[in-house]
Amino acid sequence: MRILVVDDTEAVLLLISRFVEALGHVAIPARDGGEAIRLWRECQPDLVLMDMMMPVVSGAEAAATIKAEAGETWVPIVFVTGIGEESRLAEAIELGADDYINKPVNLRVLEAKLKAFQRTLALNRKVREQSAKLADYYARAEEEKRVVQHLMEQMVNAERLSDAQLEYWLSPAESLSGDMIAAARTPGQVLHLMLADGIGHGLTAALNVLPLTQPFYSMTEKGYTVPDILIEMSKKVRQVLPVGRFVAVVLIAIDEANGCIEVWNGGMPTVLIVGDSGVVRHRWASRHLPLGITETHDVDTSTERFYFDAPGTVVAFSDGLIEARNRDGQPFGLLKLQRILQLPASRRLTGIQTGLDEHLQQTAHHDDISLVMGHFGSRLRGGGKAQARQLTAAELGELFVSAEPSWQYGLQLGAAELRYLNTVPFMMSFVNEIEVLMPHQSDVFLILTELFSNALDHGLLKLDTDLKQRPGGRELYLSARKDGLSRLASGRIEIELAGLRCHNQHMLKIHVRDSGAGFDWRGHAAPPGESGQGTGLALVRALASVLVFGDTGNDVVAYYLLDAPPTPRGELS
Amino acid sequence: MSPTVQIEGDVGRVVLSGQFDFSAHREFRQVCETLIADPVVKEVLVDFQNVNYLDSSALGMLLLLKEKIGAVNKSLALVNCRDTVKQVLEIACFGKIFTIR
Numbered sequence: 001m002r003i004l005v006v007d008d009t010e011a012v013l014l015l016i017s018r019f020v021e022a023l024g025h026v027a028i029p030a031r032d033g034g035e036a037i038r039l040w041r042e043c044q045p046d047l048v049l050m051d052m053m054m055p056v057v058s059g060a061e062a063a064a065t066i067k068a069e070a071g072e073t074w075v076p077i078v079f080v081t082g083i084g085e086e087s088r089l090a091e092a093i094e095l096g097a098d099d100y101i102n103k104p105v106n107l108r109v110l111e112a113k114l115k116a117f118q119r120t121l122a123l124n125r126k127v128r129e130q131s132a133k134l135a136d137y138y139a140r141a142e143e144e145k146r147v148v149q150h151l152m153e154q155m156v157n158a159e160r161l162s163d164a165q166l167e168y169w170l171s172p173a174e175s176l177s178g179d180m181i182a183a184a185r186t187p188g189q190v191l192h193l194m195l196a197d198g199i200g201h202g203l204t205a206a207l208n209v210l211p212l213t214q215p216f217y218s219m220t221e222k223g224y225t226v227p228d229i230l231i232e233m234s235k236k237v238r239q240v241l242p243v244g245r246f247v248a249v250v251l252i253a254i255d256e257a258n259g260c261i262e263v264w265n266g267g268m269p270t271v272l273i274v275g276d277s278g279v280v281r282h283r284w285a286s287r288h289l290p291l292g293i294t295e296t297h298d299v300d301t302s303t304e305r306f307y308f309d310a311p312g313t314v315v316a317f318s319d320g321l322i323e324a325r326n327r328d329g330q331p332f333g334l335l336k337l338q339r340i341l342q343l344p345a346s347r348r349l350t351g352i353q354t355g356l357d358e359h360l361q362q363t364a365h366h367d368d369i370s371l372v373m374g375h376f377g378s379r380l381r382g383g384g385k386a387q388a389r390q391l392t393a394a395e396l397g398e399l400f401v402s403a404e405p406s407w408q409y410g411l412q413l414g415a416a417e418l419r420y421l422n423t424v425p426f427m428m429s430f431v432n433e434i435e436v437l438m439p440h441q442s443d444v445f446l447i448l449t450e451l452f453s454n455a456l457d458h459g460l461l462k463l464d465t466d467l468k469q470r471p472g473g474r475e476l477y478l479s480a481r482k483d484g485l486s487r488l489a490s491g492r493i494e495i496e497l498a499g500l501r502c503h504n505q506h507m508l509k510i511h512v513r514d515s516g517a518g519f520d521w522r523g524h525a526a527p528p529g530e531s532g533q534g535t536g537l538a539l540v541r542a543l544a545s546v547l548v549f550g551d552t553g554n555d556v557v558a559y560y561l562l563d564a565p566p567t568p569r570g571e572l573s
Numbered sequence: 574m575s576p577t578v579q580i581e582g583d584v585g586r587v588v589l590s591g592q593f594d595f596s597a598h599r600e601f602r603q604v605c606e607t608l609i610a611d612p613v614v615k616e617v618l619v620d621f622q623n624v625n626y627l628d629s630s631a632l633g634m635l636l637l638l639k640e641k642i643g644a645v646n647k648s649l650a651l652v653n654c655r656d657t658v659k660q661v662l663e664i665a666c667f668g669k670i671f672t673i674r
Contacts, residue, residue, distance in 0.1 A: 199629040
């Protein structure tokens, strides 16, 4: 140790200094309190051995100054006191001195005391180092948490959750949530909802669910369907998560135009459909393993559909909600939740929140809680249809006779490609990049989808539209379509998009031709029935300004006016 | 919860009790590793008889165990799964990849 030895008696100073040096320490001698303070500042000794009674600055005053300046660093101060100084000694110890030794100094006792202080100093330093490390670690953890929280918020994209059709609630057990809710719409206005729950909670759980966001948003934007998105999600999760980690996921697609709700549930609690009256009308129990457990090619992407004919709400939640336990260990439970869901739709969310508060009575919930409710069927509550502006005779003349395309994008697909390619989402990648088309991508998607499925379903696969009208017919139709597609051996579909200018207006030409035998288009373009089904070509007629069929019906051209504002969605759906 | 091990013939049984969650992680792994390393044991049973609750991190531990057991060509079954345990395993559809008895 480096020891500051302070005494105004030269003989004592010399004696103690020599002794300290003989013990292997370094002695720094000072002759009064003032010099002691100066040398303390200069040399920062480990310990101070100091006389009480000294000229200029007394030992007690010097000790107080040194203690004040040392702050959090512990510098033991040991007073060397004569007989009769006890009362001042007590004062000095109160001011912060650590010990004393009587004069005449017993060198054996001094040696023992120095050893004791050396041990305590070593311990003290270790504790300080560790607590500094801990503070560093804590600061770093907080910073990491802040960054991840920011990342999560950005990737989860809260603004897209502010959809009139949607209500949600997320209550993490820690500052980071391992539950995630995301929502996005396809260009065709199908609302996709995702509810995901990673293992555990906090940072690692949050990291587990992050890989899901990118495929969810980007593929929904291009109009991919739930099974396609699932495959990509599984690939991402398999790619980034270690063995033993997985993510339970519910994917929901609410398709207002077709009156259909499609759900895939892998490891989440049962998803419910609740009617306006509060009655549970349908349930989707978990039918699949969570993502990340099996190889992607073993993931069963089959979904279950529910066709609605009355307004209602899809309700999905994480197990954190029904398993939230109060002080007595009682879970909140599904029954209580279903009882609250019988409230009028507008009061359900607050009902669940207050219901859970009452249940927990200030105990914290230990797992993340998330809940999402998607309302559907507003179309059935009323609403008309908008119709694109029809063109004048002069405009039509120019369009058909002299309009030259400023750009053109064509595609021809054979049977092999049609079997596996997702043609319309694939083309949407192009549409989304063209400036004049951007504001209209939703309309363009709908027209493309209708004309393409018309060419494929009726032109090449020769499916019977009437099939859809029968009870359970829509499921039959879909499976017949899947079946036919997998066996499609010949045929081709050509699609061409072109940008035209006509009477100073931008127009989009969409031309679809198939190698099939055609169909009687005159009979199919009639206004849709009340059921809202068979809307296909009628929908295209409403969106496009002109729809022209070739004679046999296997060749169709739609012209869409790009200068008009896009069709307001509320009126259309 | 402290898992105990019973070996009868070539069957090693891990008996769990109470809450099976992340706090059981270290002990569960140790117990399982001794069974995996034991050349006599050909089948490992995880016994849930006395378990009243398991969470998603427990499911993760089971997946890890399955992976390790598969690597040494032994078999694995989850036995005596009742009530909450059964429910949690059902929701996760673990019946598709585990033998549950």
